[in-house]
Amino acid sequence: MKQTKSIKEKLAKGMRIRRSVFAYPYVLWMAVFILAPMLLILYYAFTNDGGITVENIVQAASWDNLKVLIDSVRFALYTTILCLLLGYPVAYLLSQMKKTSAALLSVFFIVPMWMNFLLRTYAWKVLLSAFTKILYTESAVLLGMVYNFLPFMILPIYTTLIKLDKSYIEAAADLGANPAKTFLKVVFPLSMPGIISGVTMVFIPSTTTFAISQLLGGGKTMLYGDLIYMKFITEQSWSTGSALSIILLAFVLISMTFMKKAERTTSDEGGGRLW
Amino acid sequence: MKDKHLIELIDVSKLYGGDVALSHVDLYIKDGEFLTLLGPSGCGKTTMLRLIAGFIMPDEGRIEMDGVDIANTPPYLRRVNTVFQKYALFPHLNVADNIAFGLKLKNVDKETIKQKVDAMLELVNLKGYGSRYVEQLSGGQQQRVAIARALVNEPQVLLLDEPLGALDLKLRKEMQVELKNMQQRLGITFIYVTHDQEEALTMSDTIVVLKDGVIQQIGTPTDIYNEPKNPFVADFIGESNIIPGIMLQDYKVRMNGVVYDCVDKGFGKNTEVDVVVRPEDIDIVPAEGARVFGKAVSVVFMGVHYEVDVDCGGYEWVIQTTDFVERGQVVGISIPPDAIHIMKKTQQTNLFDAVAYPEDGEIELLDHRFACNGLESFETKDDVLVAIAPVDVQLIPPEESGLTGVVRACMFLGTHYEVTIGCGEEDWIAYSPEYMESGEEIGISVAADKIAVSANEAN
Numbered sequence: 177m178k179q180t181k182s183i184k185e186k187l188a189k190g191m192r193i194r195r196s197v198f199a200y201p202y203v204l205w206m207a208v209f210i211l212a213p214m215l216l217i218l219y220y221a222f223t224n225d226g227g228i229t230v231e232n233i234v235q236a237a238s239w240d241n242l243k244v245l246i247d248s249v250r251f252a253l254y255t256t257i258l259c260l261l262l263g264y265p266v267a268y269l270l271s272q273m274k275k276t277s278a279a280l281l282s283v284f285f286i287v288p289m290w291m292n293f294l295l296r297t298y299a300w301k302v303l304l305s306a307f308t309k310i311l312y313t314e315s316a317v318l319l320g321m322v323y324n325f326l327p328f329m330i331l332p333i334y335t336t337l338i339k340l341d342k343s344y345i346e347a348a349a350d351l352g353a354n355p356a357k358t359f360l361k362v363v364f365p366l367s368m369p370g371i372i373s374g375v376t377m378v379f380i381p382s383t384t385t386f387a388i389s390q391l392l393g394g395g396k397t398m399l400y401g402d403l404i405y406m407k408f409i410t411e412q413s414w415s416t417g418s419a420l421s422i423i424l425l426a427f428v429l430i431s432m433t434f435m436k437k438a439e440r441t442t443s444d445e446g447g448g449r450l451w
Numbered sequence: 452m453k454d455k456h457l458i459e460l461i462d463v464s465k466l467y468g469g470d471v472a473l474s475h476v477d478l479y480i481k482d483g484e485f486l487t488l489l490g491p492s493g494c495g496k497t498t499m500l501r502l503i504a505g506f507i508m509p510d511e512g513r514i515e516m517d518g519v520d521i522a523n524t525p526p527y528l529r530r531v532n533t534v535f536q537k538y539a540l541f542p543h544l545n546v547a548d549n550i551a552f553g554l555k556l557k558n559v560d561k562e563t564i565k566q567k568v569d570a571m572l573e574l575v576n577l578k579g580y581g582s583r584y585v586e587q588l589s590g591g592q593q594q595r596v597a598i599a600r601a602l603v604n605e606p607q608v609l610l611l612d613e614p615l616g617a618l619d620l621k622l623r624k625e626m627q628v629e630l631k632n633m634q635q636r637l638g639i640t641f642i643y644v645t646h647d648q649e650e651a652l653t654m655s656d657t658i659v660v661l662k663d664g665v666i667q668q669i670g671t672p673t674d675i676y677n678e679p680k681n682p683f684v685a686d687f688i689g690e691s692n693i694i695p696g697i698m699l700q701d702y703k704v705r706m707n708g709v710v711y712d713c714v715d716k717g718f719g720k721n722t723e724v725d726v727v728v729r730p731e732d733i734d735i736v737p738a739e740g741a742r743v744f745g746k747a748v749s750v751v752f753m754g755v756h757y758e759v760d761v762d763c764g765g766y767e768w769v770i771q772t773t774d775f776v777e778r779g780q781v782v783g784i785s786i787p788p789d790a791i792h793i794m795k796k797t798q799q800t801n802l803f804d805a806v807a808y809p810e811d812g813e814i815e816l817l818d819h820r821f822a823c824n825g826l827e828s829f830e831t832k833d834d835v836l837v838a839i840a841p842v843d844v845q846l847i848p849p850e851e852s853g854l855t856g857v858v859r860a861c862m863f864l865g866t867h868y869e870v871t872i873g874c875g876e877e878d879w880i881a882y883s884p885e886y887m888e889s890g891e892e893i894g895i896s897v898a899a900d901k902i903a904v905s906a907n908e909a910n
Contacts, residue, residue, distance in 0.1 A: 343539035346506050349526040350533045351553035351604065361552075365543045 220418035236419035241403065245427065248400040251314075252383040255321040256329075259378045260371065262322070263329035267370075268363075270330075271337035282334070285327050293324050297391050304392065312394030320388040325381065329374040336370025337363070372439045379435075380428055400424055457482040457640055458503060458608065463512035465498050465664075472498040474664040476512070480608075485634050485641045487651040490661035491687070496644045499661070500610050503642060504533050516607075531608040532601035536616060538593045540585040546572075546596050547581035553604040571599040574633070591622045598633075608640045615650065627653055648688045652676060660684050676729075681797050682869075685727040686862055692733075692768055693864055696726040696793075704793060707766040707866075709743055713791040725794045725864070730758065730771040732790030741783020750778045766866065799869075799880045801839040804907060806832055814904065817874050819854040822899040834907040841869070843901035844881035852894025858887045 221232055266285070270278045288296060300320050304311040310319075344366065348358040386401025404424070407417035458480040465473040473495045480486050488496035501507045502514060505526035514522045521529060532553070540549050547568050554564045572578050575595035585593060594614060601609055611630075615623045631654045634641045645651055651658050652672040660667040660675060660683075668680040679685035682693045696706040701716035706726050718724060738744045745763035756771045761784055768784060776782055805816040809826040814837060829835060849855040856874035863886070870887050872879040872895065879895060887893070 341537075341539065343535050343537065344541060346504075346526070347533070347535060347539040347541070348552070349506070350504060350531075351600070352527045352556045353552075354525075354527050357556060362541060366541075368543075 217418040217421050220414045221422045224415060232415045232419035233422065236416055236423055241420065241423075244398055244403050245400050245423070247398070248383050248385075249427075251318065251321065251389075251397075251399060252379050252385075254318055255325055255382045256375055256379045258318070258322045259326050259329040260375065263326055263374065264333055264371070267330045267333035267337055270334050271340075282330075285330055289327050294387060294391075296324065297388050301391055311392065312396060314393065314397055316392040317389045317397050317399075320392040321382050321385060324385075324388065325378045328377040328381070332373035332377060333367060333370040336367045336373075340366055369439060372435060376432070376435045380431065383428065383431075384424060455482040456480070457516065458642075459513075459515040460499070460502075461513040461515065463499075463502065463509045463514060465495075465502065465507065466510050467498075471664045473502075473509075476664075476666055478659060478666065478669070480640060480642060481657075482607075483638050483640055484656040485631065485643065485654055486657045486659065487643045487645060487655040488659050488661060489645060489648060489651040489687075490667075491646055493663075494661040495664040496646075496661050497612060498664075500533075500612055500642060500644050503608070504531055504610050505529050530606055531610055532604050532606040533610040533612065534594075534597045534601050534614045536612045536614065538597040538614075540593055540596055540600070542585055544585075545581065546577070546583050546585070546588070549585065549596055550581075550600045550603050552600060567603055571603045574602070575599045590617050591626070594618065594626065598630075602633075602637070602639075606639065608642060609634075611641060611643045613644055613646070615645075615647075623650075630654065652688070660687065662687075678792055679727055679794065681794055682725050682727075682862065682864060685725075685792075685794070690730050690769060690771075692726075692728040692730065692766075694726050694728070694766055695796075695864065695866060696724050698722045698724045698793060702788075704791060707763060711786060711791055712788040713793060714789050715791070715793040718793060718795070723796045725796055727792040727794060728768075728786055728790055730769045731756070732787065733768060733770045733772075734785045734787070735759070735761075735770060735772050735774060735776060736783040736785045738781045738783045741785065743785075744781055744783040747776045747778055747780050747782055750776055799841055801841065801844065801879050803837050803839075803877060805835050805837045805904075807835045807904070808832070812899075814902070817854060817877060821897060821902060823902045823904060824899050825904055829904070829906075835904050836907040838903040838905070839897055839901060841880040841882050843897060844879055845896045845898070846870070846872075846881055846883055846887075847894040847896050849892045849894040852896055854895045855892055856895060858889050858891045858893060860889065861887045 222228055222230065224231055270282060273281065297320050300316075300323065301311065304316055304319075310316045340363065344362050345358055348362045349355075353361060384401050386399060386405050389397045389399045389402055400420070404417050404420045407413050407420060456479040460476050460478045463473060463476045464471070476495075476499065478499075488499055490496050498507070502509055502522075505521070505524060505528075509522050512522070513520045516530070541552065544552070550568045550571055551564050554567060559567075568581065569578075572581060575598055577592060577595055577599070580588070580592070580596075585596070588596065594617075597614070614630075615626050618626060627650060630641070630643075643651075643654065652675075655672055657669065658672055658675045659669050662683050668675055668684045670678070675684065675688055679688060679691075685691045685693055694706050696704045698704050698715075698718040698721070699710065700720050701718075702713055704711055704713050704715075704724065704726060743763055745761040745768070747759050748762045748767065749758075749760040751758045753771070756773050757775060759770045759772060759776050759782075761768045761770060761782060763784070770784065803816055805814040805821075807814055807826050807829040808820070808831055809829050810831060811820070812822055812824070812826060813820045814823045814826070814835065815821075816837060823837075854874060856872035856879060858870055859873045859878065860871040861883070862869045868883045868886055870881050870883045870893075872881060872893060874895065881895070
């Protein structure tokens with residue numbers, strides 16, 4: 177009896193080890209394609225001709241470069257606000273629909289995501305030049321960004337709303353709230369986790385975006401992503417590029433901390449966090 | 452309790468995707484009473500509560516409150532409040548704000564709100580819990596907050612949807628007493644939904660027993676317990692012996708070959724009836740000299756009493772007694788006349804629409820052909836109505852039959868089980884000598900001479 181038990185235990189132990197084996201390919205992937213590049217960036221940012229230095233960082237933190245960062249944040253804020261204003265009503269309507277019609281409609285938001293975003297942006301370039309006069313303006317850049325990031329706002333909000341227990345809505349109505357009051361006092365506050373997920377998923381990538389501004393802004397609008405791209409590719413100045421990347425990374429980490437804080441203060445009941 | 456009818460349901464029906472949730476229900480609720488809707492899951496009790504709350508609208512019929520039809524009034528305009536099954540307390544608000552939710556909507560001034568919330572917290576024994584969040588409370592405390600949140604609006608009617616279901620037994624018992632006290636003190640009408648018969652018997656002024664969307668019986672707890680109207684009610688409310696009998700004349704009934712004195716009359720002579728005898732009403736007496744005796748085949752200690760099964764040849768009586776009986780012992784049983792409750796036999800017949808094919812001597816019923824006599828007077832493809840007595844429905848292994856169904860319910864009727872079998876949209880009633888599990892697949896067969904065919908006058 178005792179022996180069979182110990183064999184079982186050994187087997188269980190063996191199973192545990194064997195299961196973690198499946199993670200090895202990804203660990204390898206992470207080491208080669210995520211960890212190594214990060215280390216390289218760190219290396220380039222803090223070395224100069226083999227010696228350790230902070231000179232690159234000091235240079236990268238110049239006023240001209242910071243102005244580009246501020247501009248990027250401004251664009252990211254506009255994008256986030258527009259995505260929220262457009263996305264929340266869509267997510268709400270989808271969540272109120274029958275499952276089948278909601279699935280059908282959400283295809284319209286998801287299918288464009290199956291195409292590469294560069295391709296979509298090129299399509300906008302053609303459309304804007306053919307039908308409007310806004311190509312190569314800030315409006316065009318903003319339009320491109322909102323278009324590309326909108327699904328990332330809709331989906332987390334939709335998920336939170338769909339998971340929202342219907343009995344909260346019934347309880348509000350039961351206590352005398354008409355549909356508008358029910359939305360303001362119950363549905364909207366309870367969808368906060370989804371909003372925060374959506375804001376995170378739009379704000380962070382749009383701060384670091386590039387290419388959209390080049391394609392639709394015609395080089396007139398320089399975003400931080402474009403700046404890094406330019407340093408690496410055009411000027412081949414890997415040290416400056418890496419230093420700029422470090423500054424951006426620091427900024428992203430700080431913003432993420434704020435979002436997490438905001439998330440912790442809102443309840444995560446009624447809908448799951450996605451991010 | 453005043454005798455005024457506060458709420459009245461008149462011929463109310465509700466369908467869910469083609470399935471009947473409530474069928475032609477008539478019910479009135481008196482002002483100030485504690486009314487319980489009781490039944491198994493899927494019987495329509497929650498549907499009825501949600502209709503009164505206004506979350507759903509009836510497909511047919513009227514719902515009147517103080518004589519005004521409110522069937523299509525949205526919930527936020529009704530003077531009723533609900534305690535939800537899982538409480539549905541708002542997680543983004545603290546306890547005080549949860550309770551104040553309804554008052555704030557009515558623009559009550561802050562000072563009054565505070566006073567009322569405090570009074571409510573005191574009423575439900577949660578003084579000082581106002582600033583806590585819902586997730587910091589235990590199930591029992593959440594329950595109290597849910598009650599406070601509803602009661603603070605001073606509704607005329609409080610609806611409670613299985614509010615004690617999530618609590619453990621001890622807490623549930625305490626809350627039952629507390630709820631009943633609260634209801635009596637405040638004089639508010641309570642409509643309470645539960646599947647727990649004991650809870651219903653303890654708390655209610657009136658119990659409404661429901662099954663398959665149809666009201667089976669309305670009455671006081673004592674009425675329902677002592678005078679169940681049909682085998683379903685008898686079986687659902689407490690344990691009981693249900694046995695077919697023959698009412699020989701007034702005050703005389705024959706069960707399992709023995710004639711007993713009883714207190715019922717007015718059933719006519721030699722009428723088939725169902726008889727209910729509660730296990731605690733049967734006395735165990737010495738076997739010598741007893742008119743009825745049998746062997747104790749099972750003895751189980753239940754805490755306060757023993758539950759003894761006595762096999763009297765043909766029927767096994769369930770008896771609850773405080774006297775110890777040895778297993779295997781032969782004992783006599785005695786049933787006092789007032790322990791015998793006679794119910795009118797519920798005659799059940801399977802009635803189906805079918806299509807006649809006289810040239811083949813067959814009918815088509817539920818996409819299956821049955822050989823059938825007596826089709827001479829019909830034309831090919833005539834719509835007909837067929838009647839099959841439950842006793843004539845033969846249950847056979849599914850692989851041997853063209854028509855199969857799934858067992859939906861199985862109820863012991865003393866000498867046999869009554870089995871409900873779902874075949875697509877139709878239910879068959881059949882009798883079986885053995886118990887059948889719900890969900891079991893079973894084949895159905897009927898002898899050709901047992902199918903009674905008549906013209907379908909509906910068409």
